[in-house]
Amino acid sequence: MGAGHGHRLFFHGHSVVHRAPAHLKVLALVGFMLVVVALPRQAYVAHGAAALVLLAVIAVSRVPLRYLAPRMVIEVPFAVFAVLMPFVSHGPRTEVLGVAVSEPGLVAGAALLMKGTIGVLASLTFAATTEADDLLRGLQRLRVPDLLVQIMGFMIRYLDVVTGEMRRMVVAMRSRGCEPRSPRHWPVLARSLGALFIRSYERGERVHHAMLSRGYTGRLP
Amino acid sequence: MIPVLDVRGLAFAYPDGHQALYGVDLHVHAGERVALLGPNGAGKTTLVLHLNGILSGGAGSVTVSGLPVVTDNLAEVRRRVGIVFQDPDDQLFLGTVRQDVAFGPANLGIKGAALERRVMHALDQVGMADFVDRPPHHLSFGQRRRVAVATVLAMEPEILVLDEPSSNLDPTSRRELADILRGLDVTVLMVTHDLPYALELCPRSVVLSDGVVVADRSTYDVLTDEELMAAHRLELPWGFDPRSIGSLPA
Incomplete structure (x- = not known):
């Protein structure tokens, strides 16, 4: 836990997102993530829409992206894996910037990167707007x-x-x-x-x- | 008069075979402040853990205001005997000071406004009411010790048992805690190595050594009995002379 209020990922604020009951936020986060994971890999528009919804929530929460961005480094290992996929996968090849890469690998890597980024950002937003204590109470209310x-x-x-x-x-x-x-x-x-x-x-x-x-x-x- | 605390012939060995207590007799009456002195390993903490039935199973008996410490009475015994442990981090385990102080009375079934009153009254008694919504681990050590005392006061115990209350406190916090303890209207049993603290707060002292009570008299008499002190590894801090201070009125 950091100094003063809340835990290390918490961003102090009084927005609607901060004040929303924790159990609703947990449900929203889990529901949102299930939808994002279930989206077909090449449904780029749907992924974009999900990202927009998320960005709108972040805007309402008044947590600056500058605050969230450095905390996204946790995704780096996955991102590296996603970037490598087009090079190591099998299947038909295609050219990107003059380099031959695997087409299924490219699709899978892009999907992983999109879903992963949305997931990490959504979780960070949740963490930045929910005190640890409220989260526990929320889980209790959800009958965990x-x-x-x-x-x-x-x-x-x-x-x-x-x-x-x-x-x-x-x-x-x-x-x-x-x-x-x-x-x-x-x-x-x-x-x-x-x-x-x-x-x-x-x-x-x-x-x-x-x-x-x-x-x-x-x-x- | 029934003593608040009546320990008779208490003996106890840990499961590993180490015998810590060999027949301890101890009586504390209402309103008394008694110091429990003794060297490291004398069995002080073992004795304390018997007072509310955390440890049991050896020989002898413990009675709290007439109520024997047995399994059926544990809930009431634990309300009557409030133990403040040495490390506040062991005692404060919830998210805020309020939750921690409310933990005991809530376990007793107190709710709502009555619970809130108990919490605030206990915190007032130790001067920590302003910190009610703070997480305990963000407080200074001295403040945490005071909140730990409040968590027990909130249960309105008949006897307050303090394990090394002055350990790790800076001199100011130590003095502030003494002021608080003196101001409380409750029976106190205080385990301590801090002999000047015992002299300051407790008119009577009990010396425990190798699992038996070897002395039970006024703190002044104990601290000025050089033979007794030396025999049981008790030592006054350099330059401290009880004779220049005198005895507390018993």
Whole structure:
């Protein structure tokens, strides 16, 4: 989680999209993505329309594209794969800018790139307009099993605590002449990850004690 | 008068065979503030976890205002005994201060306006009402400790059990917490290594060492009994002399 309000992907705002109930946003996101995935690969107009709908939502949410764009780097591995597809696929060849490429590969790569980009952008928009807490409540309202929602809540809460612990362990390792980046020291790193796991497990036990002490019976109020 | 806390002959061994308690007797009466002192590994935390039935199964008994700590009574026992754990990150596990403070009373079945009143009253008592909508992990350590105290106060316990309340606090936060604890109208059992803190807040001290109670008298008497102190690895900070401060009125 970042400083101040919300999590790292959250963009503070008060737009209609921000205020919309989280469970509706989850449903809208999942529905939208199912439609985009189900579109025939060569339905370029339909893909364009979906992209326009998404851009309209972003415009209404007032989350600047400048904010979303750098966060889209997560798509890069898929994009690289999509770009390679026309070169490695079989099938009839066609010429693009004087280079012979596979035609089915070109179609598949383009489809992957379009669907992927729309999906990532839609998810980022959702993340930028929904607080983690609202998301959990939304999932609860959608009747996602309570235990799953609780586990997600704890994950969000303790992500910082555990990464902080990891950071301190790495600093302590470095201070004693161990460089976790060098493969020579990977065994040490693996052992320290094991230690981190045990520490987290023990913290889990302590948190559970603290919950029981306040009358926890298996359901978060 | 029935003591708020009545521990008799409590013995306990962990599943790995390590015996932590060898027959502990401890009584705390309403309105008292008692310090539980002892070196590392004396069994203090093990004892604390017995007070509300998190640990059980050994010999002896624990009774809270006449109610035995047994499986059927756990819900009521846990309302009566409020434990504040040492690491606030273990105690504050929800998204906002409000949710965390409401967690206990909500488990007791309190809802709506009554719940809100409890939350705000508990936060007022520790001076954290302004932070009600903040995520706990964005607070300073001292603030988190105070919110952790509020999460337990919201259950309106009969006895507040604090595990190392002054650990990791800067001197100002430490003093602020002392002011808060002094102002509370509740029985307190405070586990601590911070002997000046014990002298400042608790008229009476119980020394636990190797799983048994080896002393139970006024904090001043304990801290000035050099033989007892040395025998149980208790040490005053350099330059601190209880004699120059004197005893709290019991």
